[in-house]
Amino acid sequence: MHWSRRRVLRTAPGLAGITGLAGTxxxxxxxxxxxxxxxxxxxxxxxxxxxxxxxxxxxxxMAAAVSDRVRCDVLVVGGGAAGMAAAWRxxxxxxxxxxxxxxxxxxxxxxxxxxxxxxxxxxGAHYLPTPHADFTALQxxxxxxxxxxxxxxxxxxxxxxxxxxxAPLERHRHRGRWDEGLYPGADQSADEEAQWERWRAxxxxxxxxxxxxxxxxxxxxxxxxxxxxxxxxxVSMAAYLDGLGLTSWRLRWTVDYACRDDYGxxxxxxxxxxxxxxxxxxxxxxxxxxxxxxxxxxxxxxxxAMAASARVGDRLHRDTLVHAIxxxxxxxxxxxxxxxxxxxxxxxxxxxxxxxxxxxxxxPAGRDPLPADAALYSPWLVANVEVAKRPGGIxxxxxxxxxxxxxxxxxxxxxxxxxxxxxxxxxAGSVLxxxxxxxxxxxxxxxxxxxELLSGSLDHWCDHVVAELSAMHPGIEADVRRVHVARWxxxxxxxxxxxxxxxxxALARAAVGCVLPCAxxxxxxxxFEEAFAGGVRGAEEALSRLGRPVRExxx
Numbered sequence: 001m002h003w004s005r006r007r008v009l010r011t012a013p014g015l016a017g018i019t020g021l022a023g024t025x026x027x028x029x030x031x032x033x034x035x036x037x038x039x040x041x042x043x044x045x046x047x048x049x050x051x052x053x054x055x056x057x058x059x060x061x062m063a064a065a066v067s068d069r070v071r072c073d074v075l076v077v078g079g080g081a082a083g084m085a086a087a088w089r090x091x092x093x094x095x096x097x098x099x100x101x102x103x104x105x106x107x108x109x110x111x112x113x114x115x116x117x118x119x120x121x122x123x124g125a126h127y128l129p130t131p132h133a134d135f136t137a138l139q140x141x142x143x144x145x146x147x148x149x150x151x152x153x154x155x156x157x158x159x160x161x162x163x164x165x166x167a168p169l170e171r172h173r174h175r176g177r178w179d180e181g182l183y184p185g186a187d188q189s190a191d192e193e194a195q196w197e198r199w200r201a202x203x204x205x206x207x208x209x210x211x212x213x214x215x216x217x218x219x220x221x222x223x224x225x226x227x228x229x230x231x232x233x234x235v236s237m238a239a240y241l242d243g244l245g246l247t248s249w250r251l252r253w254t255v256d257y258a259c260r261d262d263y264g265x266x267x268x269x270x271x272x273x274x275x276x277x278x279x280x281x282x283x284x285x286x287x288x289x290x291x292x293x294x295x296x297x298x299x300x301x302x303x304x305a306m307a308a309s310a311r312v313g314d315r316l317h318r319d320t321l322v323h324a325i326x327x328x329x330x331x332x333x334x335x336x337x338x339x340x341x342x343x344x345x346x347x348x349x350x351x352x353x354x355x356x357x358x359x360x361x362x363x364p365a366g367r368d369p370l371p372a373d374a375a376l377y378s379p380w381l382v383a384n385v386e387v388a389k390r391p392g393g394i395x396x397x398x399x400x401x402x403x404x405x406x407x408x409x410x411x412x413x414x415x416x417x418x419x420x421x422x423x424x425x426x427x428a429g430s431v432l433x434x435x436x437x438x439x440x441x442x443x444x445x446x447x448x449x450x451x452e453l454l455s456g457s458l459d460h461w462c463d464h465v466v467a468e469l470s471a472m473h474p475g476i477e478a479d480v481r482r483v484h485v486a487r488w489x490x491x492x493x494x495x496x497x498x499x500x501x502x503x504x505x506a507l508a509r510a511a512v513g514c515v516l517p518c519a520x521x522x523x524x525x526x527x528f529e530e531a532f533a534g535g536v537r538g539a540e541e542a543l544s545r546l547g548r549p550v551r552e553x554x555x
Contacts, residue, residue, distance in 0.1 A: 039479055043462045046114045047123045047382075047486035050454050052103055052337060055267040055321055056361050061335040062323055064342035070313075070449045071346045073097040075332055077322050078353035080109020081125075081528055082519040085535025086351050086542075087310035088141070093543055093550065099345060100312050101320045101334060104352070107307060109394070110491055111528065113297035114384065116482050119431045121384040122298025123486040125528055129282045130159060130291045137536050138529060145305045147293065164423055165292040168399040173472055174406075178395035183254050184405050191346040195248040202244065206276065207284050218273075218280040221533035222500060222524045225277070230236050233273035233500045239273035243508060251279050253405060260310045261410055263526060264378030264492040266438035274495035274525065285405060294400070296415050296431075299528050317343075325350060325362045327513025348544040353535060355490055356508050359517065367512055373443040376502040379450045380491035381436040381463040385412075386482040390420060390430045391473045409468050424474050429481075434465050437492075461485045493521035498523045516541055 055061055074090060076083045079102030088097050106112055109126035131138040139157065142148050146171060149158045174184045183196065209217045211226025219225045232240065241252060252267065259270040262278050283290055295301040305415030307316070317336075320343065324333040332345040352359055356375055360368035391398055398420075403411035413432040414420060438449040456464075462483040470477050499505055510524035518538030540550050 023224070026078065033463065034185075039481065041462075041480055042456055042482040044325075044484055045458055045487070046384075046484045047112055048104060048488060050489060052321065053358070055335070055337070056323055056358075061321065061342075062333070064335055064340065066342040066344050067339075069344045069346065070099060070275065071184075072099045073546055074099075074349045074351060074539075075330075075333070075345050075347035076100040076351045076353055078102065078355075078519060079104075079303075079316065079318070080108065080353065080519070081111050081299065081303050081306075082535040082538070083107075083109070083351070083353035083529035084306040084310065084531045085141075085520060086353055086539040087312055087535075088306040089536045089539035090542065091310040092552070093539070093548065095543065095546075096549070098310075098312070099315045099317065099347075101319045101322060101345070102316065103321050103333075103337075105319050105338070107316070107318070108300045108303050109527075109531075110488060111299035111303050113300035114383065114484055114486075115273055115297075116386045116484065117433055118386050118429055119308055119419070120295075120297040121299065121412075121415045121431050121484075122296075122432055123382055124298070124380075124488065124491065125274070126413055126415075127165065127292050127294040128299060128302065128528055130157070130293060131529070132216075132282050134216070134224070135302055135529070138220075138532060141306070141532070144309060147166045159293065161252050161293060163293050163295060165294045165400050166418060167400050168397055168402045169292070170403070171399040173393065173395075173398040173402070173404045173411075176394060177420075177551075178393040178397075178402075180396045180399075182401075182403060184250050184256060188248075188250055191237075192248040195246050196251055196463075198245075198249055199246055203276075203279055203284060207280050216280075218277045220281045220527070220529045221537075222277065222281075222530065225281075229276075230273060230501045232276065233271045233495075234498055235272050236264045236497050237272045237275035239269040240275070241267065241442045257403065257410070259433075260437050260439065263378060263495055265439045265494045265496065269439060269441060269494065270549075271495050271497045271500060271540075275524070291331070292400075292419070296419070296506075298415075298433075302528070313362050317483070322362055325515060327363060327367060327515045342344035348514065349545050350515045351535075351538045351542060353519050353538070355519060356493075356517055356521045357490060359515070363512060363515075369507045369510060369512070370504065373509055376443055376446055376494040376496060377490035377521075378440075378446065379438045379453045380488040381434075381438065381453060381461065381465075382486045382488065383434040383461070384415065384482075384484045384486075385432045385434060385465060385469065385480055387432060387476065387479040388427065388429045388481055389427050389479045391432070391476060393473060396414035402471050407435065407468070407471070410473065411435070412469070429492075432469065434469065436468075439494075445495070446494075454489055458485065461487075492526035495525055511541075514545070 076086050112123045147160050170182050171178045211228035215226035217226050217229045256267045258278050319338040321335045330347040334343045400417040412432040412434045415433050440446045440449050466477050516538050518534040519529035523534040543550050
């Protein structure tokens with residue numbers, strides 16, 4: 001029998017008044033037809049614009065007419081965590097003649113954030129572990145921002161529970177099953193279990209050690225660490241584990257994951273000191289007093305809070321590219337990308353809070369003491385994916401951090417985690433922040449990976465991200481509503497063997513005339529804490545150069 005639309009409506013007169021999508025859905029249900037079509041997926045690149053940095057090669061911007069000159073005591077170049085920490089510290093000291101330049105249209109650096117209709121999300125740095133008791137500068141900031149509510153009887157800080165990440169915190173996927181934590185211990189042998197226990201005991205022993213100077217062996221910022229074990233910076237973490245006789249693939253995968261997650265490099269590419277620092281600088285992760293502070297927008301919350309506290313206001317100049325610095329006079333030539341005009345800033349001190357690899361491109365030839373490729377940076381792909389339903393999976397329930405074993409990516413963090421824990425309905429949806437470092441063995445390999453990242457089309461990277469999520473959650477592609485892709489060509493300084501305490505970093509952080517490098521990369525490690533400490537340290541040095549006494553030294 002031929003079923004025309006008219007015959008169907010005569011057979012089921014109750015459907016005659018249904019029109020549009022609802023009517024189509026009703027017919028599909030009556031006839032057992034196809035489900036409603038999946039809504040189109042919104043795809044876009046977000047965050048850092050690679051073309052802006054490449055404007056340094058464009059001679060036209062250097063020839064642009066200068067529209068104005070600004071004189072100031074301190075000029076901060078870079079509006080990320082280090083730059084805003086510097087502005088915050090200067091403001092605490094009463095310095096008001098401070099200007100901040102930012103290349104992008106939004107501040108934040110690698111802690112920058114974005115938004116979908118469902119939620120805000122991080123494009124990079126997304127959490128802050130509560131600081132160790134000896135990191136007083138960071139504690140001062142957290143108190144000022146209202147994140148510390150008081151102290152318990154033992155003097156330990158009590159944090160606002162609304163920003164403490166709640167359990168379940170972590171899970172990993174291996175052989176199709178999700179299990180709690182980040183150690184794939186299911187079906188391990190007795191020898192593998194013994195190696196894991198030996199590793200944990202080794203970390204506990206190192207955590208208790210103090211150098212002859214009384215300092216902890218691994219501290220934040222890294223320059224506050226005791227000198228006793230700094231020789232471990234000269235060997236790779238892979239070689240260090242070999243020396244301990246730790247050969248278990250499970251253990252080595254877990255340590256490798258930690259290095260890729262914090263530093264964007266593998267255990268073969270990471271110094272042993274840096275890898276151990278990950279585990280020990282804030283205290284062992286099984287310390288019950290340690291918490292993770294997180295927000296849907298990630299660490300951009302902290303950057304914007306520092307900017308608000310510093311009251312930079314109209315002294316913050318976005319869309320501004322620095323293309324020349326005279327380190328002897330403090331004259332900084334810049335280009336307003338949005339307005340297409342030249343600008344000149346004359347400062348007594350210039351705090352370079354932008355990535356260190358850019359500095360030689362704006363200094364006079366021969367003034368930068370750092371050799372080419374002395375500092376290596378890992379590229380990263382970060383994508384935020386809005387889904388209509390929260391992911392599930394066999395085994396452990398959805399956690400804040402969800403990691404596949406034996407994959408190139410690091411899995412995803414649920415940006416909406418704290419809100420999701422309060423939502424009873426799974427179909428409320430989530431925003432998943434997907435992370436993938438792109439490591440390589442040397443400078444040329446990293447350039448190749450960077451080219452791969454920046455030359456890939458939007459569709460290529462969106463399809464790649466959805467495919468990787470589908471490998472963890474088969475069928476999730478039907479729930480994807482938005483994919484926002486951020487590409488970070490020089491996302492993280494890589495702490496390879498010899499970087500932290502070698503000649504390279506010493507040269508990278510050295511002053512060049514009135515220019516003081518102070519970003520996380522000259523601190524040595526790509527961590528919010530190092531960026532914050534670098535900004536504070538740079539600000540205090542600037543105050544000293546201005547002849548202003550530093551009564552409260554935080555750096």
